[in-house]
Every structure is written in C-alpha cells, then in structure tokens.
Amino acid sequence: MEVRKPRIKSIPYDEFKDNATLERLVDELHEGGVNVVVGSLDQVINWGRSNSLWSLTFATSCCGIEFMAVGCARYDFARFGFEVTRNSPRQADLIMCAGTITHKMAPALKRLYDEMAEPKYVIAVGGCAISGGPFKSSYHVVKGIEEIVPVDVFVPGCPPRPEAILYGMMQLQRKVKIEKFFGGINHKQTKEERELGISNEELIYGKKPMVINEVPEEFVEEVKNEQLKVKEEAAV
C-alpha cells in the first residue's frame, strides 16, 4: 500500500498551489515502504487528527483580531473542525502564532511550545511572525519565530485576511494527513535536541530521559522477518 495524496474535502486537490512540496514528502515516506496494517491505522489516525485541530489562543497583536474574526459567524472555521480553541497549551494541538514576538516574549513562546503535547504544530501568521515584518529593524523584535520554534505553515499578510488564515489551516490539515504515526521519526525536535535529549523535564529537574539501548536480538529478527514477508506478499 502507499501513503495517499493529502486530499481534504474543503478544496479540490488541484486547486492548492504547492502540491509539489507535499508530493515530495509523500515520496520520502514511500522510500521505506508502507506496512498495510500500520499504514491503514495511520490513515485513520491522521483523518481524525486533521479534522480536529485545536489551536492555542496565542494572539499577541493585530493578527489576533483577524483570528477572532475567523472564529466568528462570517468566516466560521468550525466548518473545518478548528472551532475549539484552548487557553492551555496542554490541551492544544497547534500554536497559531498571530503577531509580533518580542525579545521579552520569546522565552514565553518557547515555554508554551515545550509544554504542548506531541504531535504539535506551529502556524506563523502574518509578517511579524514570519520575519519581523515592518518591525524588522527594531531592537526588540525577533526576526521570525522560526528562530525559536519549528514552523509548519506560514501565512503571509499584514494582517492576513481571514480567507488566507483558513487556507493556511487547510494546508496544515493536508500536512497532518501524510504523517507516519507508527514507526516514523519525531520531526518536531531538532537534531541537537534529540542528541542531547534536552527535554523540558531534564532542563528543569535534571532528570535523564529513559532510553532503551539493549533490545533483544531475537525481537529485532522477528520484526525484520515480518517486514520481509509483507514485502514478498506485496510483490506477489
């Protein structure tokens, strides 16, 4: 089986502008082959996740008002399953970073991001969140939140129109649709973080993350055989 193209109900597939990027991602995922059982489970999970993205209300300035407008009657993002906004990062799936991030706010943003449970996504809304926008030359503005947290979708504009915000959220839906939940690697952590194992817990309390090094060889063999079998069956 294969990872399917990310189709969502709201807009026909071909009307999106940047299908090439997502198709490249799909190809990458194909490289290792896709298990039938696991792949189907992935599809179910991704379907559920992509249609119930809960965003953290993280509005620092102008774009936040447009985000409110998207939530209200005229634009109504409840049509796409985004209507639940959470005020606690523990309950949120994504940060909708709507507005300028200043040097004083940067630690707070990083902390909120760290507090969210995986899987987590970030949408950078507006020029300020993308690059510092009109305040790029200021002494107190972060030049794009990508310096602090990994960003999934950029929504340009100053502020973006509600339609643009909806489009950006649909792009995120499509991205969520082509994820490997089982057996995939955790893309959210940076390489450095992975190597050092700097979880928030370790930073604060000095706790070491639990790492399992010695997996019994028989178990590894078993899994490999199973995968081979599946491949052969698929070939036949």
Next chain:
Amino acid sequence: MKLNNIVFDFDQFASEMANLKNQKGFDYLVTIIGEDFGEDGLGCIYILENTESHERCSVKMLARQMDDSHVIPSVIDIWKAANLLEREVFDFYGIKFLGHPDMRRLYLRSDFKGYPFRKDFKADGKYTLEDDCEPDYGFEYSIDKNGRLVEKKNPLFTDDEYVINIGPQHPSTHGVLRLQTVLDGETVKRIYPHLGYIHRGIEKMSEELTYPQTLALTDRLNYLSAMMHRHALVGVIEEALEVELTDRIKTVRTIMDELQRLDSHLLFCGCCAQDLGALTAFLYCMRDREHVLNVMEETTGGRLIQNYYRIGGLQDDIDPNFVKNVKDLCAYLRPMIQEYMDVFGDNVITHNRLENVGPMSLEYCINYAVTGPAGRASGWKNDVRKNHPYDMYDKVEWKQITLTGCDSMDRYLVHIQEMYQSLDIIEQLIDNIPEGDYYVKQKPIIKLPEGQWYFSVEGSAGEFGVYLDSRGDKSPYRLKLRPMGLTLVAALDPMLRGQKIADLVTTGAAIDIVIPDIDR
C-alpha cells in the same frame, strides 16, 4: 499645539510643579516625555492640562548629572499618573526619579543592558530564551545630606503574601499583559503590571524613518483605532507644516474616525461579554462589526489596518458607493445596539457582575489620568473632540456622554451610548460631503521646521497624543506617542484593591485596553 516650554530650576522643581497643580489648576498630567536633547543631555517634558479651562502647558526639565547617573525629582506625589510614566522614562533613558518608590524597568527585561532610546545606544539584536530573574524589590533613589545619591530597596512583597501571575498568555488580558497580583484569599491586595511583552520600539524606529514612512507603524499600535492613531500622527505633522486642509478631507476623516470608533466599540462590547462568558453577545457584535469593516474596506482596501490618511489628505478619494453604504449601515446598526442591551447589557447577571466593580471616583480618575470612556463613566468631561476640537467635530451637534456610576457597568454603558453619538455624527455629515480635493499636494521630501509639537485625538479608549520634536530633518528627532491604555493599566491597582480576583477580569474588560497600544 506648538510647545512653549516653561523651565524651572532643579531645586525648585517639585514645589513649582505642585504650584502649577494647586494654584493654577493643572490637575491632569497628560504625559511625560523622556528625551535625549543631544548636547543639553537627558531630560523630560511634562504636558499638563487644566481640566476646567482645558488650557495646556508644557514644562521642560533637564536631568542633573551626578557621577554617571541622571536624576530628576519625581512628581508622583502630585500626580499619581506619573508612576508608570516615570518608570517608562527610567526604562528607556535611565533617568532616575528622586523619591519614586519603585524604580524598576517597565518594558524591557530586568537584565537588559543599556538604555535603548539614548542616541548612543547600539542594538546587538541578541536575545535569550532563559527566564528573566526579576527582582522582588524596587529601588528608591534620594540625595542625602552630603549631596550624594543613595539607593534604598523597597520590597514589593512581604514573606507571607500569596502572589500569582495573570498573563502574559491569558485569554482575559486581551493580549500579552502580565499582572502580578498579590492576593489575600480571593481578595486583591495589590497589582503590579508588567508590560513590554509586545514592545516593538516604534518610537525608536521612527527616528530612522522619513515622515511618510512613520505613518505605516501607527496603524499597528491599536489596530482597533487605526484611523485615529494615524490621524494623530498626520495631524501633528500637518500642524508643523501649516497645511490647510480642504473641507472634504476634514469631513471624510471625521466620518472615518467615527466608523472606526463604531468598529472598536462593537469589539469592546463583544469582548466584554465574552470575558463574562456570554458568547452569544460576542457573536452578535462581531457579526455587525463585519458590516462596518465592509464599508471601510470598499474605500480603503484594508480590513483591519487601513493605511488611509497621509500627510496632506487621504490616499484616495472615497468609493462611489461610500455614501449609500454608510447610510445603509447607520440604518442597520441603530436598532442593533438595543439588541446588545437586550441580550447582554440589561441582563441581571451582567448587572450583578459589573455594578460597583472596580470603582474609581472623579478626583482619582483625573489624578490617575484615566481618560476616555473609563473616565467619562466617573463624570470627567475629558473628550478631546469637545475640549480641543479638530476637523469637523465643532461643526456637528453631538453630546459628550458622561455618567456618574464610577463603576464597570457605567463604563460599559458609556460605550453603548457613544455608539449612538457616532451614528449621529456620521448621519449629519454623510449627506453633504463637500466637493474639493482629497489631497493637498506636498513636497516629495517632507522636511519639518524646527520645534516641538503635541497633537491629540480622541481614540476609542482615551486620549491618543503624539509629541514630535523636529530638528529640521526629514525624519523626526523624537517621536513620542501617548498611549491610551498605559494610564488605564496603572489605574487597575487602585481600582481593584479590596475587590475579588474575578472582578479583575471584568474591570479589565470594561476599561477596554489593547496591549500593543500600551507597549508601542
């Protein structure tokens, strides 16, 4: 107005300032402007108003240099509003105010190096993701008998006090405001506001930009009064240039300002309801706000950030359908305002939550410089449109709304009644927009004559003023914006002492603060 600064001697400064208030009746401290005067050193300009005669004056005070510190006597005992205003100057310029009990940084992190608004400041663009270890004491500076500067530490909390942080990421603070609240059970004992989480340094940036470029930034301060903010900046530049505007420009600007006020007040009514948990009223207000935005969008092209005014007039003429659209809007909106009252304002729960909550008397309102609807709810006639009329406001008939409840309920009602007044103003003007140019041609490179000007307009939540110091260049030497919300946030502490913590949310909602406007 063009500033004509009064100068006092350093030693007599405190007593002369007290004289100004007690003898001459200058009881409203509009703002304190810190400035790096170049060769003269650092200093401050105080703008004062007499609330009876609405006369304004300005006082210039140069800081005295003692070793490597700059000092000025504090005026916090004369005007309470000076509390945060002086801390702001300390934060940006490093001027220490003698006798101020709580000299801490207000906007920047406590480990920030240097004073960014001084002319010799060089930014390195570095920042840290480590938490800020804030001091739990404020410094009080004074001069001892030997003439030396001494500092005293005033603890902010006692050992057994319970302190919680509300914000910077909290849904009811309307942005990234942080209120450090000292509690006794459910009762609020003190509130220390922490600002600067969205401090973008607009004033400092403007010193590098040409005059037309600076206009782009003001819209993004309080995006709900984008028109008014731009109006104030355009107004001060036009006053300095002595531009004669046509009646058409003035009329269109007045209408646009009032449309923006409707937009802002609608959002206020919605958010106030939402903070109290009434989601229906919020959706009603947001629904009608879209109608207002539609009308503005057809002319300006923007939903939130309008970018419509420019130096010497407007970006473009009004849309051909503008008059019809505005009339339709007025006809639609007038009965709707009653609907917000039916669904939320007249609700018994609303009355119970808002009445007698966050009280502040007239005298305190003036002392703390609580302008705008929050001040008018205590009976202070502070509307800039009446007191210092600009554009068409003295040629149309409208009432200044003042109530006497002094509480959050009346603050809400002032907003509701002001919407009717805005509709009245618009309806009087819309039928006879005079013919004429929409733009008075300016030179390609705009240079202002030397001097200092201050011009203010009535924003949606108070007086919004712009101070401009020009040295004859094509960019301002110093641009200072008087935010509407800074003094309102400072007033939260006296309003809420002894009240319940749940009242903090309702009071914050009722005084209508927008954080990027406060932080600039």
